[in-house]
Structures are given as structure tokens and as C-alpha cells.
Amino acid sequence: MQNIWRHVCYFLPLKDAARATCVSRAFRSSWRCHPNLTFSKRKITGDYNSRIDHFLANHSGTGVKTLSLLFYGPYSANTSYCLDGWLQIAVAPGIEELSLTLFSDSDQLLDKAKYNFPCSLxxxxxxxxxxxxxLVGCAFRPTVGIGCTRSLTNLSLCFVHITGDELGFLLSKSLALERLDLNSCSEIASLKIPSLLQRLSYLKVSQCSMLQVIESKAPNISSFHFVGDQQVQLFLGESSQVKEIFISHSCALHYARAMLPSTTPNLETLDIFSTGEMVSTPMLPSKFLHLKTITISGWIFSTTYNLFSLVSFLDASPCLETFNLHTRIGSQNHDLIFEDPSHLGRIPGHCYDNLRRVKITRFFSTKLLVELTCHILENAPSLECLTLDITDGGLKCSDKRIRKCYMSKATLVEAPKALEAIQTHIAGKVLSTTKLNILEPCSRCNAINI
Structure with missing residues (x-):
């Protein structure tokens, strides 16, 4: 009978399982073995932490599979002792998922470690x-005494104080690792991933301010994401199996075009968010031989940047099927299109035989953007759909998720000019086999905003 109660308790949410202890001694005993412990609350209340203490004090620690704990300040001399005690109860042989997130008194993630995670656990x-x-918002110092993490498949560290050497030691003992996510780990200067991680397929590194080098010898990484304020030296191995990359930093376009064809020869999906390009994208002989989808966005244009140089990515990608461009054009680059379309001469280029879909968001009436669009139309005989969005590209009231469309004043002022540029210089070049979609600001929200 006891096993039946435990089986029933297993499927109850934590709160309901705790309430069931009032029914009978049998339920009380079953509650003490509840496998999934999740403690979270958006609003800080005085008794939140004391409730956690009460729940865990009445739990046997036996059979815990999942512990998810959001801890709120204030922090005192007893904080570490309190956290250590809770983890000591819950982290027992058999636990499969452990999540610890620390908040400061102001309900913000801690960027300064006030708690050292007890690796001895x-x-x-x-x-x-x-x-x-x-782990979020703590210090994590794995050393020789950490023991084995042979079953670890997913490791996520955010605002965690850990050095590159300490992380390397942990990785060397985590041979089953499949996903690694590092966010705002400010003590890592060099990230080295050993070849022993045969199963690692996903690597994400974001805003690690001191990071200078990423060197991976793991042979089967297929998805790589990097976000930072600075470029890093990237070594993914000559036989890299990376098929998907998201990269965001200053001069990301130049870096991606110059470096990625040789370092990621099997790349199929490339997503670039540039925070500022100092020079135009170079025209190079290197190729993305397997690339099928490119998405370019961000604040990429300086006063000297040539928007048409983005054609370098098209010329380098013979298998490309989808090209997405989310423009951010400042006034210094807003060279308005002129009235005489004869000035838009044909520009020799490659034939983009496999290109099927093109979408340009925040389409402006700038000469270089019109030239780029016309160039694509003239060299993509198999193009099925061209979408030109003259809005900001956000949610629209037609999606029924918001009341009204958001549109900046600059976009509203520019929209009629962009529409005229499309009708005058682009629409006539669209083949009958290509569907032209023009996304305009809706009249209802236009009237409200204006």
C-alpha cells in the first residue's frame, strides 16, 4: 500500500503533495519521498525562504530526481549555512536535475558571487x-575533489565565477556532455574544450567579458552561438562539423566572411548580428559550399559601410536558398533613391540558382538597398518569394497578440518613400514566377500613432 501512495504522490505538484500530508500518515510518509522539488516565487515575501526550510526539513532526501531552487536575499552570515543545508538534503545519489538561481535583494541576478557552491556535494x-x-549567480570552483560527473549532459552557468582552468577540469570529467551554455562568466579568459567530449553538439558563449580564445577539439559540435562585445580567437578544428552558427559582436560581418568559410566548411545556417561594421564586407574567393540560410541583422552600418557589399555572402554561397536581411540604417547612410531609374545600372554578378526566398525587413528608400534588391532579382532565376517589409518588423495587431502595432516615427515618415521606391525601381523587375510581398504599416495603427 505504501508503494501505491508514493506512486500517487510522484505525479502530484509539490504544493499539492505537501498539502496531502494533512490527510493521513501514509501520505505524510509519501511526501517525504517526493522526487521533484521546485521552489520559485516572483515576488519576495518574508516567509518564502522559511517555507523552503520547512519543506526540506520534512523531506527525507530519498528519491529526489529534480531540485530547482530560486533563492532570494537578503544575505547574511547564515545564508551559506542555510543553502548548504538545503542542498545537503536534496542532492543525494539518484538526483538527475539540479538548478540553483540566486537573486539579490532587488530581485536581480547576482553579478558578484556571494555564495560558493559546495563542490563536495x-x-x-x-x-x-x-x-x-x-547555476546562476554564485561561485563554482571545481577541483580534484569534485568527483565524477559521468552522466552530465547539460551544463549551464550564468553569472558564475569560475576560471577557464576550473571549467576545463570539470569538462574533463563530463564525457557525456551534450550541451554547454556559458553566460556572463567574467573570469574565463580562455575556453578550451577537450577532444574527449565526443557527444558535445551545442556550444553557446555569451557576454564573457574577459574571454579571448575559444579552442574546441570536440569533434561533433553542430551548433555554435557566440555573443560578445569583442571578437575572440575561434578555433573549432579543421574537421569541424558545425552546421549552425549564431554570432554577434562588432564587425561580425567582416569576421564571418573572412574566417568562417575555412573554419566551418560544413556550415548550413548562418545568423549574424553585427553591432557595428567599420569597413565594408570584403569580396573574397572563399566559399560557403553548403550554406543554405543566411540571416543578417543588427546595427551594422557606419558612414563608410557599403550596403551593396553584402552581395559578397550571396556570391560565396552557391547552395543558398534563403536570405534574410533586417536593416538598421542611420540618417548618415540614408542616400535617398533618385527619380531617374536609368541610373540603376546592371551590376555583373553570380547566378544564384538555388535562391528561393528573400526577405528584407525595415526596407528603406536608400540607393544601395534598392540596388542590392534589384541585383538579387536579376541573378536569382528560381526566386519564389520576395518580401519587402517597410515596417519595423515587430508584432502586428493582426497577430492578435498585441492591441496595436508599434512603429517608430522615423519608419512611419519613411514608409511612403520606401513604397514609392519599390513600385518605381523594383516591382517591374519581379518575374511572373516570383511572388512579391510588401508589408506596410496598417492604417488603423498608423492613424493612432500619427
Missing amino acids: LSDGRGNSIRELK
Whole structure:
């Protein structure tokens, strides 16, 4: 009978399982073995932490599979002792998922570590069963005594104080790792991923301010994401199997065009968010031989940037099927299109035989953008759909998720000019086999905003 109660308790949410303890002694015993412990609350209340203490004090620690804990300040001399005690109860052999998120008194993630995660909890067999480990806002110092993390498949560290050497030691013991996500880990200067990580397929590194080098020898990474304020030296191995890349930093376009064809020869999807291009994208002989989708966005244009130079990515991608461009054009680049269309001469280029879909968001009536669009139309015989969005590209009232469309004043002023440029210089070049979609600001929200 006891096993039946435990089985019923297993499927109850934590709150309902705790309430069930009032029914009978049998339920009380079953509650003490509830496998999934999740403690979270958006609004800080005085008794939130004391409730966690009460729940865990009445839990046996036996059979815990998942612990997800959001801890709120204020922090005091007893904070570490309190957290250590809770983790000591819940982190036992058999636990599979562990998530610890620390907030400051102002309900913000901690960027200064006030708590040292007790790595000793992962020793003596306790860490052997953990598949997912997520730490936010603490210090994590894995050393020789950390024990084995042989089952770890997903590691996520955010605002965590850990050095590159300490992380490297942890990785060397995590041979089953499949996903690694590092966000705002400010002590890592060099990230080295050993070849032993045969199963690692996903790598994401964001806003690690001191990072200078990423060197991976893991042979099977297929998806790589990098976001930073600075460029880093990137070594993914000559036989890289990377098929998807998202990259965001200053001069990301120049970096991607110059470096990625040789370092990621099997790339199929490329997503670039540039925070500022100092020079135009170079025309180079290197190719993206397997690239099928390119998405370019961000604040990429300086006073000297030639928007038409984006054709370099098209020329380098013989298998390209989808090209997405989300423009951000400042007034210094807003060279308005002139009335005489004869000045838009044909520009010799490659034939984009496989290009099927093109979308340009925040389409402006700038000469270089019109020239780029016309160039694509004239060299993409198989183009099925051309979408020119003269809005800001955000949610629209027609999506029924918002009341009215958001549109900046600059976009509203520019929209009629962009529409005229499309009708005058582009629409006549669209083949009968190509569908032209023009997305305009809706009249209802236009009237409200104006």
C-alpha cells in the first residue's frame, strides 16, 4: 500500500503533495519521498525562504530526481549555512536535475558571487547521476575533489565565477556532455574544450567579458552561438562539423566572411548580428559550399559601410536558398533613391540558382538597398518569394497578440518613400514566377500613432 501512495504522490505538484500530508500518515510518509522539488516565487515575501526550510526539513532526501531552487536575499552570515543545508538534503545519489538561481535583494541576478557552491556535494557518488546542472549567480570552483560527473549532459552557468582552468577540469570529467551554455562568466579568459567530449553538439558563449580564445577539439559540435562585445580567437578544428552558427559582436560581418568559410566548411545556417561594421564586407574567393540560410541583422552600418557589399555572402554561397536581411540604417547612410531609374545600372554578378526566398525587413528608400534588391532579382532565376517589409518588423495587431502595432516615427515618415521606391525601381523587375510581398504599416495603427 505504501508503494501505491508514493506512486500517487510522484505525479502530484509539490504544493499539492505537501498539502496531502494533512490527510493521513501514509501520505505524510509519501511526501517525504517526493522526487521533484521546485521552489520559485516572483515576488519576495518574508516567509518564502522559511517555507523552503520547512519543506526540506520534512523531506527525507530519498528519491529526489529534480531540485530547482530560486533563492532570494537578503544575505547574511547564515545564508551559506542555510543553502548548504538545503542542498545537503536534496542532492543525494539518484538526483538527475539540479538548478540553483540566486537573486539579490532587488530581485536581480547576482553579478558578484556571494555564495560558493559546495563542490563536495558532487563527490562520493552524488554527482554520478546528475544529467542537468544549472547555476546562476554564485561561485563554482571545481577541483580534484569534485568527483565524477559521468552522466552530465547539460551544463549551464550564468553569472558564475569560475576560471577557464576550473571549467576545463570539470569538462574533463563530463564525457557525456551534450550541451554547454556559458553566460556572463567574467573570469574565463580562455575556453578550451577537450577532444574527449565526443557527444558535445551545442556550444553557446555569451557576454564573457574577459574571454579571448575559444579552442574546441570536440569533434561533433553542430551548433555554435557566440555573443560578445569583442571578437575572440575561434578555433573549432579543421574537421569541424558545425552546421549552425549564431554570432554577434562588432564587425561580425567582416569576421564571418573572412574566417568562417575555412573554419566551418560544413556550415548550413548562418545568423549574424553585427553591432557595428567599420569597413565594408570584403569580396573574397572563399566559399560557403553548403550554406543554405543566411540571416543578417543588427546595427551594422557606419558612414563608410557599403550596403551593396553584402552581395559578397550571396556570391560565396552557391547552395543558398534563403536570405534574410533586417536593416538598421542611420540618417548618415540614408542616400535617398533618385527619380531617374536609368541610373540603376546592371551590376555583373553570380547566378544564384538555388535562391528561393528573400526577405528584407525595415526596407528603406536608400540607393544601395534598392540596388542590392534589384541585383538579387536579376541573378536569382528560381526566386519564389520576395518580401519587402517597410515596417519595423515587430508584432502586428493582426497577430492578435498585441492591441496595436508599434512603429517608430522615423519608419512611419519613411514608409511612403520606401513604397514609392519599390513600385518605381523594383516591382517591374519581379518575374511572373516570383511572388512579391510588401508589408506596410496598417492604417488603423498608423492613424493612432500619427
